[in-house]
Amino acid sequence: MADPLLFRLRVTYGKTGRLALLSHLEITHALERAVRRAGLPFAVTQGFSPHMRIAFGSALPVGVGGVAEIFDIFLARNVNPADVLDALQSASVEELYPTAAKLISPRAPAASVAFPYSTYEAELSVRVTALAVPRTVTVRRKKKEKELIVADFLADGPTCETTGAGYAVRFTLQAKEDGSLRPDVLINACLAESGLDETALMGLTRVAQTARLVH
Amino acid sequence: MAAQKKALSTALPSVWNKLEPLLRRIERPSRYIDHEWGSVRKSDADFHFCMVYPDTYELGQPNQALRILVNAVNATEGLAAERAFLPAVDLIELMREEGLPLFSVESCAPLSSFDAIGITLPHELAATNVLEVLDLAGIPLHASERAEDDPFVIGGGPCAYNPEPYAPFFDVISVGEGEEATPELLCVIRRMRRAGANRQKILREAAKLTGSYVPSLYRWRCEGEAQERGSWIEPLYEGLPTRIEKRIFEGFAESSAWEPAVVPFTEAVHDRLNVEILRGCARGCRFCQAGMIYRPVRERSADNIVNSVLRGLAETGYDEVSLTSLSSTDHSQIAEILSRLNAALAGTGVRVSIPSQRLDSFGVSMAELVAGQKKGGLTFAPEAGTQRLRDVINKNVTEDDLFGAIDAAFAAGWRRCKLYFMIGLPTETDEDVKGIASLAQRAYDRAWAAAGPEARGSVKVSISCAVFVPKAQTPFQWDGQIGPEEALRRVNLLSHSIKYKAIDVHWHDPKTSFVEAVMSRGGREVAAVVEGAWRRGARFDAWTEHFNEQAWRDASAEQGVDPEACAQTTYDVGYIMPWSHISSGVSQAFLARERKRAEEGVTMPDCTFERCTGCGVCKGDVANMLAAPRGANHG
Ligand code: SF4
Numbered sequence: 001m002a003d004p005l006l007f008r009l010r011v012t013y014g015k016t017g018r019l020a021l022l023s024h025l026e027i028t029h030a031l032e033r034a035v036r037r038a039g040l041p042f043a044v045t046q047g048f049s050p051h052m053r054i055a056f057g058s059a060l061p062v063g064v065g066g067v068a069e070i071f072d073i074f075l076a077r078n079v080n081p082a083d084v085l086d087a088l089q090s091a092s093v094e095e096l097y098p099t100a101a102k103l104i105s106p107r108a109p110a111a112s113v114a115f116p117y118s119t120y121e122a123e124l125s126v127r128v129t130a131l132a133v134p135r136t137v138t139v140r141r142k143k144k145e146k147e148l149i150v151a152d153f154l155a156d157g158p159t160c161e162t163t164g165a166g167y168a169v170r171f172t173l174q175a176k177e178d179g180s181l182r183p184d185v186l187i188n189a190c191l192a193e194s195g196l197d198e199t200a201l202m203g204l205t206r207v208a209q210t211a212r213l214v215h
Numbered sequence: 216m217a218a219q220k221k222a223l224s225t226a227l228p229s230v231w232n233k234l235e236p237l238l239r240r241i242e243r244p245s246r247y248i249d250h251e252w253g254s255v256r257k258s259d260a261d262f263h264f265c266m267v268y269p270d271t272y273e274l275g276q277p278n279q280a281l282r283i284l285v286n287a288v289n290a291t292e293g294l295a296a297e298r299a300f301l302p303a304v305d306l307i308e309l310m311r312e313e314g315l316p317l318f319s320v321e322s323c324a325p326l327s328s329f330d331a332i333g334i335t336l337p338h339e340l341a342a343t344n345v346l347e348v349l350d351l352a353g354i355p356l357h358a359s360e361r362a363e364d365d366p367f368v369i370g371g372g373p374c375a376y377n378p379e380p381y382a383p384f385f386d387v388i389s390v391g392e393g394e395e396a397t398p399e400l401l402c403v404i405r406r407m408r409r410a411g412a413n414r415q416k417i418l419r420e421a422a423k424l425t426g427s428y429v430p431s432l433y434r435w436r437c438e439g440e441a442q443e444r445g446s447w448i449e450p451l452y453e454g455l456p457t458r459i460e461k462r463i464f465e466g467f468a469e470s471s472a473w474e475p476a477v478v479p480f481t482e483a484v485h486d487r488l489n490v491e492i493l494r495g496c497a498r499g500c501r502f503c504q505a506g507m508i509y510r511p512v513r514e515r516s517a518d519n520i521v522n523s524v525l526r527g528l529a530e531t532g533y534d535e536v537s538l539t540s541l542s543s544t545d546h547s548q549i550a551e552i553l554s555r556l557n558a559a560l561a562g563t564g565v566r567v568s569i570p571s572q573r574l575d576s577f578g579v580s581m582a583e584l585v586a587g588q589k590k591g592g593l594t595f596a597p598e599a600g601t602q603r604l605r606d607v608i609n610k611n612v613t614e615d616d617l618f619g620a621i622d623a624a625f626a627a628g629w630r631r632c633k634l635y636f637m638i639g640l641p642t643e644t645d646e647d648v649k650g651i652a653s654l655a656q657r658a659y660d661r662a663w664a665a666a667g668p669e670a671r672g673s674v675k676v677s678i679s680c681a682v683f684v685p686k687a688q689t690p691f692q693w694d695g696q697i698g699p700e701e702a703l704r705r706v707n708l709l710s711h712s713i714k715y716k717a718i719d720v721h722w723h724d725p726k727t728s729f730v731e732a733v734m735s736r737g738g739r740e741v742a743a744v745v746e747g748a749w750r751r752g753a754r755f756d757a758w759t760e761h762f763n764e765q766a767w768r769d770a771s772a773e774q775g776v777d778p779e780a781c782a783q784t785t786y787d788v789g790y791i792m793p794w795s796h797i798s799s800g801v802s803q804a805f806l807a808r809e810r811k812r813a814e815e816g817v818t819m820p821d822c823t824f825e826r827c828t829g830c831g832v833c834k835g836d837v838a839n840m841l842a843a844p845r846g847a848n849h850g
Contacts (some may be wrong), residue, residue, distance in 0.1 A: 021244040032531030044564040
């Protein structure tokens with residue numbers, strides 16, 4: 001990816017509201033189209049079917065929103081990041097909306113691996129003071145069942161708090177090289193462990209992605 | 216009882232709060248949530264129209280009729296249009312459990328809250344889905360049962376050319392091009408509703424508009440009476456038309472080829488910018504309904520097309536554009552259009568595609584212009600295996616044309632080609648079926664020779680067969696379909712006649728083609744069969760995994776309709792068919808002459824390349840409109 005002739009722009013965007021229901025693949029298509037609509041001087045790959053040089057941060061499951069999601073776009077020309085942000089915003093829908101853009105080093109680590117810690121906030125319809133965490137959760141991958149040990153991934157939390165709008169639970173998950181634990185799977189397992197129904201979960205949002213664990 | 220008249224209102228109710236919790240429990244919720252780029256919500260209108268595609272979002276969203284009509288209605292003062300689709304089965308089941316009615320995409324408003332809904336009828340296997348739409352929406356299935364405050368239900372699309380199997384379900388069926396006709400019809404309904412007119416009065420007024428057919432205003436005659444009187448329908452009131460002439464959008468050629476488009480989140484079929492470069496085709500294939508009903512031929516100019524493509528790409532962000540029409544390589548300026556687009560789009564990663572290849576070396580050189588380095592497969596449609604049968608169907612293509620195309624394609628680097636054929640065309644014999652095998656094998660030999668030594672191992676030719684479905688408004692409308700068993704026998708004969716392992720044969724299920732023929736040729740009595748089949752669970756008939764043949768058979772038996780007779784009877788050209796009151800502009804006399812020429816193996820030219828063949832469409836201001844003379848740059 002490191003091409004000294006290209007300019008690498010890191011864009012932060014939100015996946016919010018009902019567009020939290022988009023899949024990662026749908027998000028990537030939508031963002032590529034927004035980049036084209038914005039008329040950015042993006043670089044294209046060489047080869048049989050040339051395509052846009054764009055790289056996405058770690059994926060969010062269907063139904064999980066994010067307020068600081070990331071993609072990197074490689075540009076063939078130097079640009080003023082503020083102008084790019086303007087152009088992107090006018091080419092975007094409200095709930096999939098770029099909020100910041102900055103040039104970064106072409107050699108910086110990829111957005112998908114640079115921030116292994118993801119902090120999530122779950123919005124609950126019922127008041128909970130403490131959420132029980134199961135030791136393991138069972139996940140299905142390609143029809144195979146697999147046991148994951150929660151402690152391997154859960155770096156912080158869950159902490160319960162009462163917010164102005166209702167009840168929230170915060171927790172931080174660490175992505176591992178050989179996989180990760182989905183936040184929606186974990187929160188549902190915790191709800192079940194605490195004797196609560198899945199319908200108590202009103203929304204789930206990734207509120208931060210960081211390189212190191214921050215409490 | 217004084218019927219409650221519905222007042223026009225600017226706001227629509229929303230069921231989003233009920234839908235939202237269900238979206239967590241189903242596949243691909245992005246189909247139901249709106250907010251796509253390009254989605255329009257018009258607030259300053261008091262008349263609401265919902266355009267429905269009777270299948271799922273991923274099939275319907277790219278549909279051209281849906282896009283055109285939503286745009287045309289929204290462009291009209293006082294009218295607002297939204298979209299709706301049939302949800303996938305998982306959501307349908309949940310909606311029934313929860314009592315959630317079918318909703319529009321934009322406002323998430325129940326369909327029953329609209330003033331009018333339009334349902335496009337894209338093909339013969341969508342009929343049970345029409346009933347699924349109405350039922351899920353809580354709108355009475357029959358026009359005759361609808362109350363004053365129910366929406367007007369309007370049908371249109373290719374199946375409107377034989378509207379009778381749908382007749383009881385629609386208030387109005389709109390025949391022909393809807394760019395102007397749909398807003399006009401809606402304006403009539405709006406004006407009269409405002410004035411307090413009742414449903415019956417409004418329908419009688421609507422029936423006066425060119426192209427709009429109100430089935431409930433006509434009595435359906437029995438066969439004997441229809442043949443004697445020359446029409447199956449009898450007006451119930453004075454002053455109703457006895458022939459419904461299709462509407463033509465005369466401004467097509469001058470209108471911009473850029474049509475505002477919604478860019479879906481979910482991956483749809485044909486998920487790309489579609490730019491309609493010309494309308495109509497006059498090649499005159501005798502089995503082809505599209506080639507008859509979309510006449511005359513109208514081309515948009517190269518400037519219009521190139522500008523529209525560039526604008527469309529900039530406004531949608533798509534990385535692929537398709538230049539759509541029935542025969543895009545016939546456009547008089549196609550070479551210029553493709554070269555200009557190639558120059559303008561170099562280095563952007565945008566692909567240009569044309570939907571099908573004309574069967575000659577010119578077609579291949581056009582395909583080559585847009586293929587770049589990526590050469591997947593090419594598709595050709597000789598339709599019949601022998602020259603005799605190709606002459607019968609007026610497919611003006613010779614073996615030399617096909618082989619010239621194959622030589623050019625495989626020399627240029629293509630490695631795969633698919634050949635489309637029909638089984639059961641009128642006059643077909645076993646020799647013609649074996650002819651398909653022979654033609655495909657010789658095509659393979661040519662491909663092998665042209666590909667060169669290194670590439671020969673990867674040369675692949677496949678055959679795709681469909682059973683001939685007789686279509687209304689074509690010269691073969693009088694011809695019966697062969698039965699499913701006979702179709703299988705002929706497909707087996709074909710498979711056994713192929714000696715090359717590198718040639719695959721694929722075929723469509725003859726049982727669905729049978730239902731297509733029943734829907735294509737049936738009269739008003741078939742509507743009860745559709746309803747019976749739907750009540751027995753038939754829906755999504757076009758999806759192999761959902762097709763339920765037994766439901767159709769049982770419903771036919773219950774209604775006393777003989778589906779075999781409907782699909783398979785061959786009539787003399789003097790027989791009045793159940794759609795003879797609907798006119799595509801192509802005269803029944805022309806169709807009959809063409810049927811006779813077919814019998815004699817006499818071919819006719821394409822009027823856009825040679826002389827007029829007298830089909831009857833052109834009159835007054837209606838004529839072929841070419842951007843430049845055809846033939847000059849065509850091989
Ligand atoms: S009337 Fe003549 S010129 Fe016009 S479409 Fe028919 S055959 Fe062609």
